[in-house]
Amino acid sequence: MQDLPYIAAIKRQFHEEGGREALLHHLLSMDLMDFEVRRAPRTTALIQQQILSLSSEEEWWFGKLCDGQMLDGYHWMTPIEVNRVTNDYLTYTQRVGSRRAHKTSLGRFMRKMAPGIRRKQGIVQEADYESEFGKILRPYFWHMPSLRACRDQWDRLHGKADWPEVDESEDPNVTPAY
Numbered sequence: 001m002q003d004l005p006y007i008a009a010i011k012r013q014f015h016e017e018g019g020r021e022a023l024l025h026h027l028l029s030m031d032l033m034d035f036e037v038r039r040a041p042r043t044t045a046l047i048q049q050q051i052l053s054l055s056s057e058e059e060w061w062f063g064k065l066c067d068g069q070m071l072d073g074y075h076w077m078t079p080i081e082v083n084r085v086t087n088d089y090l091t092y093t094q095r096v097g098s099r100r101a102h103k104t105s106l107g108r109f110m111r112k113m114a115p116g117i118r119r120k121q122g123i124v125q126e127a128d129y130e131s132e133f134g135k136i137l138r139p140y141f142w143h144m145p146s147l148r149a150c151r152d153q154w155d156r157l158h159g160k161a162d163w164p165e166v167d168e169s170e171d172p173n174v175t176p177a178y
Contacts, residue, residue, distance in 0.1 A: 042159060050158065056098035057109045058158075060089055065151050068166030070144065076166075079141040082119065115153050116145040 013019040040046060054062060064070055070080050071088055086103050093101035110117055122141045144150070151163055 047159065047161070056093045056096055056101060057089075057105070059096070060092045061109070061113055062154070062161075065147070065154055065161075066164055068147055068164075070142075076144060076147045079120075079122070079143050081122075082140040082142055085142060110142070113153055113157075114142075114145055114150050116149065118143040 010019075014023075051059075051062065068076055070076065070078075070085055074080060086106055089106050090101055090103075107119075119140055119142055121138050123138055147166060151161070155161060
C-alpha cells in the first residue's frame with residue numbers, strides 16, 4: 001500500500017527543509033574506524049542464506065553436526081565403519097541430486113571438517129560381522145574427534161552456527177557401528 005502523504009512529507013523535508021544538508025552532516029560525522037566493508041553483519045537471514053547455498057557435502061555434514069550422530073543410533077565417538085558412512089553420504093547426495101559425490105572426495109572433505117579424524121583398520125570375527133559390502137574381515141573405521149571439535153571447525157570455516165543441544169556422554173545402549 002502506498003502512503004502518498006508520507007512520501008510527500010519526506011520529499012518536502014529533503015528538498016525544501018534542509019534534509020540534504022542534515023543527511024550530509026550525519027554521514028560525515030559517522031565514526032567508521034571499526035567499519036569493514038567486506039564483513040557483512042551476521043544476521044539470521046544471512047545464516048539461512050548460507051545454509052541454503054551449501055554444497056551437498058557441507059549440507060550432509062551440517063545435518064550430522066546438528067543431529068550429533070554420524071549414523072542414526074550410534075554415539076558420535078563410537079568408531080564407525082568408513083563404508084557405512086560413505087554409503088550414507090552417497091545415498092544422501094543421490095537423494096538431493098548431486099552428481100559429483102564419490103568416496104575419495106568424502107575422505108578429503110572429512111579430513112578438512114573433522115580435525116584429528118583417524119582412519120584405522122579394524123579386526124572383526126567373520127561370524128560376528130555382516131556387512132552389506134560383502135565379507136570384510138578387516139574393514140576401515142573412522143575414529144571421530146569430539147562433536148564439539150567438529151562444530152568448532154565448522155564455526156571457523158563457515159561462521160558461528162546455532163547448534164542444538166546434544167548429550168555427548170557415552171550412551172551404553174548404543175550399538176557400535178561395527
